[in-house]
Amino acid sequence: MSEALVIRPLRAEDEADWRRLWTAYLQFYDTTLPEEVFQTAFSRLLEQNNREFQGLIATVDGVAVGLAHFLFHRTLWATTDTCYLMDLFADPNVRGQGVGRALIEGVRQRALAADIPSLYWMTQEFNYPGRTLYDKVAEKTPFIVYEINS
Amino acid sequence: MSEALVIRPLRAEDEADWRRLWTAYLQFYDTTLPEEVFQTAFSRLLEQNNREFQGLIATVDGVAVGLAHFLFHRTLWATTDTCYLMDLFADPNVRGQGVGRALIEGVRQRALAADIPSLYWMTQEFNYPGRTLYDKVAEKTPFIVYEINS
Amino acid sequence: MSEALVIRPLRAEDEADWRRLWTAYLQFYDTTLPEEVFQTAFSRLLEQNNREFQGLIATVDGVAVGLAHFLFHRTLWATTDTCYLMDLFADPNVRGQGVGRALIEGVRQRALAADIPSLYWMTQEFNYPGRTLYDKVAEKTPFIVYEINS
Amino acid sequence: MSEALVIRPLRAEDEADWRRLWTAYLQFYDTTLPEEVFQTAFSRLLEQNNREFQGLIATVDGVAVGLAHFLFHRTLWATTDTCYLMDLFADPNVRGQGVGRALIEGVRQRALAADIPSLYWMTQEFNYPGRTLYDKVAEKTPFIVYEINS
Numbered sequence: 001m002s003e004a005l006v007i008r009p010l011r012a013e014d015e016a017d018w019r020r021l022w023t024a025y026l027q028f029y030d031t032t033l034p035e036e037v038f039q040t041a042f043s044r045l046l047e048q049n050n051r052e053f054q055g056l057i058a059t060v061d062g063v064a065v066g067l068a069h070f071l072f073h074r075t076l077w078a079t080t081d082t083c084y085l086m087d088l089f090a091d092p093n094v095r096g097q098g099v100g101r102a103l104i105e106g107v108r109q110r111a112l113a114a115d116i117p118s119l120y121w122m123t124q125e126f127n128y129p130g131r132t133l134y135d136k137v138a139e140k141t142p143f144i145v146y147e148i149n150s
Numbered sequence: 151m152s153e154a155l156v157i158r159p160l161r162a163e164d165e166a167d168w169r170r171l172w173t174a175y176l177q178f179y180d181t182t183l184p185e186e187v188f189q190t191a192f193s194r195l196l197e198q199n200n201r202e203f204q205g206l207i208a209t210v211d212g213v214a215v216g217l218a219h220f221l222f223h224r225t226l227w228a229t230t231d232t233c234y235l236m237d238l239f240a241d242p243n244v245r246g247q248g249v250g251r252a253l254i255e256g257v258r259q260r261a262l263a264a265d266i267p268s269l270y271w272m273t274q275e276f277n278y279p280g281r282t283l284y285d286k287v288a289e290k291t292p293f294i295v296y297e298i299n300s
Numbered sequence: 301m302s303e304a305l306v307i308r309p310l311r312a313e314d315e316a317d318w319r320r321l322w323t324a325y326l327q328f329y330d331t332t333l334p335e336e337v338f339q340t341a342f343s344r345l346l347e348q349n350n351r352e353f354q355g356l357i358a359t360v361d362g363v364a365v366g367l368a369h370f371l372f373h374r375t376l377w378a379t380t381d382t383c384y385l386m387d388l389f390a391d392p393n394v395r396g397q398g399v400g401r402a403l404i405e406g407v408r409q410r411a412l413a414a415d416i417p418s419l420y421w422m423t424q425e426f427n428y429p430g431r432t433l434y435d436k437v438a439e440k441t442p443f444i445v446y447e448i449n450s
Numbered sequence: 451m452s453e454a455l456v457i458r459p460l461r462a463e464d465e466a467d468w469r470r471l472w473t474a475y476l477q478f479y480d481t482t483l484p485e486e487v488f489q490t491a492f493s494r495l496l497e498q499n500n501r502e503f504q505g506l507i508a509t510v511d512g513v514a515v516g517l518a519h520f521l522f523h524r525t526l527w528a529t530t531d532t533c534y535l536m537d538l539f540a541d542p543n544v545r546g547q548g549v550g551r552a553l554i555e556g557v558r559q560r561a562l563a564a565d566i567p568s569l570y571w572m573t574q575e576f577n578y579p580g581r582t583l584y585d586k587v588a589e590k591t592p593f594i595v596y597e598i599n600s
Contacts, residue, residue, distance in 0.1 A: 040229045053226050073223045076203050076236055079190045086226055120297040128578035138296040145293040146284045147270040150262055278428035340529045353526050373523045376503050376536055379490045386526055417600045422593040438596040445593040446584045447570040
């Protein structure tokens, strides 16, 4: 991992970088979102509120190269909350330099600081680059996901 | 579906039934939970609070035969929340009578009433009885789940 | 398992039963096959030749209720051959009576009699009734199947 | 793809290269095989017999960098045989240069020359480098594999 890699909370002045990185991430899922969603998301991420999504940004030599969005939420199987890592993105230009791994570790540390011992995320079965990392730092569960969109 | 099947919110007087059903559900996952977790869970479920887990109970001819636990939570990809169905259980003695399907539909209706258009849940890849139902009422996504337990 | 359940090699006089059972099996895969394929298949199955497909039929009280088609073939990782179970079918009317299990065991015994220690088959990920049985009598491998049809 | 990439049938003088490449491939599966299996396998591969495994070797500028082992065998659902690609290996040092793809295409052409229209193989669900290629050149089927080893 580069000495110059920094993981820190998202800040208001990161908006342009954040929009660029999240747009690139959403493209990976063939998704575009309306401006209203970008504004609402960024506003929530800046609240630094344990009941809202929080954001981390990764910089290398001061250049924003990755992001993570996570939410603490209730789980009924424990009295403590759990942490859901919803979005994780590292610029393909810096892949292999530990940015994704450092972002996951950053989220894990923030969860632990809030007394939250578990962290989970979902990924598409065929996300091979992502899974190559996840197999090293996490446990694959036997769970799959069903959904209903009304 | 039986005429006598009723899906309704969990109530304080359901505690004994709820403990029986949830214990049976947790056994399916080879899980036991401490008394503290049962108490905290039941207390939260009774709050009828859109930021906490909510519970539905299914009765047939007045006998409690199933339950569902769900949570509305933020999603960053939309301005509306999403609905996470965490626990779903139908007494094996009433399997095939539409209890599970009615519970999912009950959760879906409560999400819609809160302007929440999407509902999702996780299930183990080898939960064949569950998936037989889920394939009929929902979409299997390509998502799998990773976790870190510190 | 019923006392009256018999597993035996396919015989020429089984043709009508075999056609009925294999047709039902193929329907499960939304498949119909031309008459030429039925004739060639039945002819090969009757050869009792270790280089061709072989067939077993299951009868309960003399009524044909299931079939298995298997092939011994080379594997390069061993000097012995392996056994591929291509088709396995039990009439849905007799499900739960051990017909599928007895057919698998019948194939396994015939492989062992030919000094073939391993038996494998493929099934669709969502074949829940089948997998319920297979999980009890076999090991699920991490292998999935790719194909090219020119 | 390099101009200098050649796909050709395995020959007796390839034995040292073939042993090196197959050993490396088997290491990927944490497998070692006894000398007897190597000898039997190589002997069968040299037979150029449509009822035995056949082998292809890939060379770049005359250096052996990959291999494929395949078997034509009966399928009961058609009057023609099918082609099973059992082993496919490209030296990691030449990954990304089209060696694996050219070997698959070589097998496909040899199957077509024998009037065999279909080609299939199995791979571990978590073989991400392999699947990255397979997703481009083949169809992922919904089939998974069960086995019994007596």
